[in-house]
Amino acid sequence: MQTIVIGHRNPDMDSICSAIAYAELKQKLGTPNVIAGRAGNTNERIDFVLQKFGVPAPEFISDVAPRVADVMETQVISVPHHSSIDHAMNSIEMKRMRGLPVVDSENRCLGLLSGWKVSQYLFPQREDTDSWREIFGSLGDIVGAFEGQFLAGEPDEQQNKVVFMVAAMSRASFGQRLQRHQSDRVIVFVGDREEIQADAISAKVLAIVITGGLGVSAKIRSAAKEAGVRLLSSRYDTATTVLSARGATKIDSMIDHQFTSFMPETPLKSARHIVSGSSEYIFPVLDDDKRLVGILSKSHFIRPIPRQLILVDHNELSQAVKGAGEVQIVEVLDHHRLASFSTDIPILFWNNPVGSTSTLVALSYKQHSVPIEPATAGLLMAGLISDTLNLTSPTATPIDANILQELSKIAGVEPAKLAEGIFAVGSPLLTLAPGEVILADCKDYQEEGFKFSVSQIEELGYSHFYVKEKELLEALDGYRAKESSYFAALLVTDVNTQNSLLLISAPAEFLETMTYPRLSPYLFELHSVVSRKKQLVPYLLDCLHKINATVS
Numbered sequence: 019m020q021t022i023v024i025g026h027r028n029p030d031m032d033s034i035c036s037a038i039a040y041a042e043l044k045q046k047l048g049t050p051n052v053i054a055g056r057a058g059n060t061n062e063r064i065d066f067v068l069q070k071f072g073v074p075a076p077e078f079i080s081d082v083a084p085r086v087a088d089v090m091e092t093q094v095i096s097v098p099h100h101s102s103i104d105h106a107m108n109s110i111e112m113k114r115m116r117g118l119p120v121v122d123s124e125n126r127c128l129g130l131l132s133g134w135k136v137s138q139y140l141f142p143q144r145e146d147t148d149s150w151r152e153i154f155g156s157l158g159d160i161v162g163a164f165e166g167q168f169l170a171g172e173p174d175e176q177q178n179k180v181v182f183m184v185a186a187m188s189r190a191s192f193g194q195r196l197q198r199h200q201s202d203r204v205i206v207f208v209g210d211r212e213e214i215q216a217d218a219i220s221a222k223v224l225a226i227v228i229t230g231g232l233g234v235s236a237k238i239r240s241a242a243k244e245a246g247v248r249l250l251s252s253r254y255d256t257a258t259t260v261l262s263a264r265g266a267t268k269i270d271s272m273i274d275h276q277f278t279s280f281m282p283e284t285p286l287k288s289a290r291h292i293v294s295g296s297s298e299y300i301f302p303v304l305d306d307d308k309r310l311v312g313i314l315s316k317s318h319f320i321r322p323i324p325r326q327l328i329l330v331d332h333n334e335l336s337q338a339v340k341g342a343g344e345v346q347i348v349e350v351l352d353h354h355r356l357a358s359f360s361t362d363i364p365i366l367f368w369n370n371p372v373g374s375t376s377t378l379v380a381l382s383y384k385q386h387s388v389p390i391e392p393a394t395a396g397l398l399m400a401g402l403i404s405d406t407l408n409l410t411s412p413t414a415t416p417i418d419a420n421i422l423q424e425l426s427k428i429a430g431v432e433p434a435k436l437a438e439g440i441f442a443v444g445s446p447l448l449t450l451a452p453g454e455v456i457l458a459d460c461k462d463y464q465e466e467g468f469k470f471s472v473s474q475i476e477e478l479g480y481s482h483f484y485v486k487e488k489e490l491l492e493a494l495d496g497y498r499a500k501e502s503s504y505f506a507a508l509l510v511t512d513v514n515t516q517n518s519l520l521l522i523s524a525p526a527e528f529l530e531t532m533t534y535p536r537l538s539p540y541l542f543e544l545h546s547v548v549s550r551k552k553q554l555v556p557y558l559l560d561c562l563h564k565i566n567a568t569v570s
Contacts, residue, residue, distance in 0.1 A: 020325040021348070024055035024079060024339055025375075026332035028460040028473075031440070033331040034064050035401030036375040037076055039394050040330055040351065043379065046388050055079040057339035061450075061458055063404070066443045071396040071429075082327065083341025086289050087282035089321040090303045090312035096121045097269065099128050102155065104163045104265030106131055116299040119310055120273050127302045127310045129273040151182045155266040157225060157248065160205070164252050164262035166227065170239055171248030177268065180205055180224060182260055185214045196221055205263075207256050212238060219247050227263075229256040279304050280314060287344070290319055331375040333359050333367075336462045336469075351378050353413075354551050357464075373411060373418040376401030380421045395428035399436055407476070408437035410516055413552045441513050446475045447482035452493040455486075456508060462501065463555070468562050471501065474509040474550045480519060483510050487521065491540055494523035504528070507558070511548050518544040520554070531561040 023041040025033025034056055041054035054076035060068070068075055096119045097106045106118065117132035153160075158173035160180070181199050185192050185208040192214055196204065204223045208214050210232040218226050219241045225248040228234050234249065242249040252259040279302045280289050293301060293316055303312035327342055328349040334357035335343050349366040350359075353375055370378055376398040383390050390398070402422055406414040409422065426433050446455050460473040477483065483490075490508060498506035505524030512518065520534070520542040534542040547553045 019051065019322075021049055021052045021328060022055045022079065022082065022325060023052065023328040023330060024057055024076075024082075025330050026337040026461065027057045027339060028457050029056050029058050029060070029064075030331075030459040030474075031064055031067065031404035032374045032376050032401035034060060034076065035067070035397040036330045036351070036379045038073060039376065039379045039390075039398050039401075040328065040382065041076075042391070042394055043383055043386070043388060044328070047386060053077060055339070058457070061446065063440050063443045067397065067400040067440065070439070071393040071400075073393055073397060079339055081340040082325065083344045084286035084323045085282060086280045086284045086286060086303055086314060087312070088286065088323050088325075089318045090282070090314045091318065092312050094119070094310060094313045096125075096127075096310055097131060098123070099270060099273065101269050102159050102163065102265060103267050103269060103272075104262070106269050107265065119300070119302045119313065120269065121310055125310050126308045127277075127279065127304055129275040130277045130298075130300065130302070131269055131273055132299065152179060153182070153264055153267040154179050154271075155268060157205075159266035159268075160263050161250055163264075163266040164227075164254055164259045166250045166252045166259075169228070169234055169249040169251050170242040171225070171246070174248075179203065182207065182263065184208075184256060184260060185211065185218070186256070189213050189217065193217060196223075207260055207263075209256065216241065219245050222247060224248065225250055227252055227259060229254065229259045277302065281305070282311060286319070286323075289314065293319070330379070332461075333357060333369065334461075334463065335359070336464055351375055351382070353378060355555070371413075371415070373409070373414040374402045374405035376405070377418050377421050380425060381417075390425070390428050392429050395425040396431055396436075399425045399429055399431060399433060400440060403433060403437045404440060404476075407511070407513060407516070407548055408433060411549050411552075413549045441476060441478060445477055445482050447477060447486055452486060452489040453496070455490060456493045456497050456506070460497075461550070462503075465559055466562055466566055468504040468565075469502065470504050470558070470562075471497065471506045472509060472550055472555060472558070473507065474511065476511045476513050478514055479512055480510065483519060487541070490521055491523060494521065498523045504562075507554075509544075509547075509550055509554055516546060516548050518547045518554075520544050528561060528565060531564045 023037045025037045037054045041052050044052040056076040056078055060075050099120050099122055117130050120128045120131050122128055154177060156175045156177050158175045181204045183204050183206050185206055201221045201223050205225045206218045206223050207227045207229055209230055212235060215226055215238050222245055227250045229252045231253040278296060278298055282303055301314040302310055303314055305311050323345050326346040326348045329338060329347060330351045332338060333350050333352045347361055352369050353372050356369060368378060380398050402418055406418055409419055422433055446458055450458060455475060456473050458475060460471055462471045494506045494508060505522055505528055507520055507522040510519045522540055532542060534544050537543055
């Protein structure tokens with residue numbers, strides 16, 4: 019089982035740093051196979067912090083939804099397309115499956131062989147008795163099927179249509195029946211009846227099988243060699259020998275070339291929908307080159323998914339990595355508002371209204387008495403500083419201030435200098451395209467039937483914003499249309515003045531509910547507003563309540 023500690027989509031500093039630090043804590047506490055993940059790209063400020071403390075970025079994970087690869091059987095037993103029925107049935111019995119995939123020499127799947135089709139061959143309809151006696155195979159395969167030995171003549175690997183004849187009759191009746199067939203295509207199964215053996219040699223049949231492990235006279239051996247008739251011995255009785263010999267037939271004609279297959283990356287939800295309406299018994303899993311890499315049966319869908327999530331810095335599935343709602347969530351560490359969130363099992367859910375999730379992670383280390391490494395302390399400082407604007411945000415609490423001082427001593431870094439370094443790194447408005455600015459730290463919400471998004475960036479002044487205002491509004495329009503949202507907003511916070519501008523793409527009815535100073539049709543001035551979660555989102559929700567009240 020893999021445990022992924024991961025923050026929200028379009029991750030910010032706190033989301034990345036808390037994921038790394040909490041994954042490290044879980045590893046130290048003995049949780050196996052824990053990794054930190056990120057559900058989006060890092061930005062220049064995050065990269066600056068990671069580089070400063072010598073920590074690699076978490077693994078990028080775009081989708082955690084269950085895939086066919088999560089539950090498929092990888093230890094696949096298949097049968098080569100040139101196999102005999104005997105070999106195929108042994109493989110089917112070994113795996114205890116209703117059938118198996120058939121592959122070529124390069125492991126490409128050619129089709130399926132079902133036990134039902136094999137049984138049809140081995141036990142045909144009574145009115146089709148001729149098929150009981152005829153098989154298509156080589157003499158070498160036939161002898162191998164009943165573990166026989168050559169007493170005279172050599173094996174022949176040439177595939178031919180042959181007729182089995184059991185000499186359980188009088189000499190006269192045997193002669194009459196033999197005349198109905200082309201003798202050099204007949205294999206006679208007989209015990210120690212020497213006169214029948216001699217007549218078969220005289221007729222120059224393809225081979226004679228002496229059953230029951232019975233001896234053969236020197237006279238018969240010599241006659242067989244002289245006539246070019248192969249003489250074989252089987253230790254089994256006649257009935258067992260014939261039944262085994264029929265297993266030498268090649269499976270080529272029994273392969274079902276029409277079958278349903280999946281790729282390892284196929285979403286399990288899609289595969290389940292297809293399989294539920296199918297009568298097929300197994301489903302090959304193929305790579306891009308059609309090579310067999312796994313097998314899927316209906317029973318595999320009840321297997322547990324081999325990964326689970328720990329969510330940090332969010333608790334809303336609308337903000338979580340894609341597919342989060344389809345896997346087990348075992349923990350949540352967050353400091354935002356509670357959304358509609360439910361799980362099938364009890365979980366650890368810690369939501370505390372402090373300034374950052376990095377603060378909660380630092381507290382978790384203290385609770386478990388686990389020392390924090392200097393580099394990890396530096397990351398947690400960066401997450402805390404970024405989310406609280408170095409404790410100047412109204413979201414900052416005394417707990418954050420105390421934790422920041424403790425982390426500073428461990429990391430050997432002054433908070434003010436680290437904050438200066440973070441906010442001095444390139445402006446998002448200068449380094450990113452308008453569409454990338456919107457997605458850099460974007461959170462999606464759903465409330466009272468409305469879907470909306472709020473993005474936020476921090477700048478040292480607004481000079482770069484005004485240059486790109488038109489392009490940014492177009493980007494908001496595009497994102498709003500793509501997500502079918504009621505509105506899409508961008509909060510631009512000036513770290514120096516602790517004020518913000520709000521650019522918003524929204525219907526006129528919503529814009530009219532806003533009471534902040536309006537600088538232009540879609541731009542508002544938000545004095546002393548720097549927190550998205552504590553100041554802006556509650557205000558926007560209140561505006562939505564007004565819209566709902568008007569409609570009702």
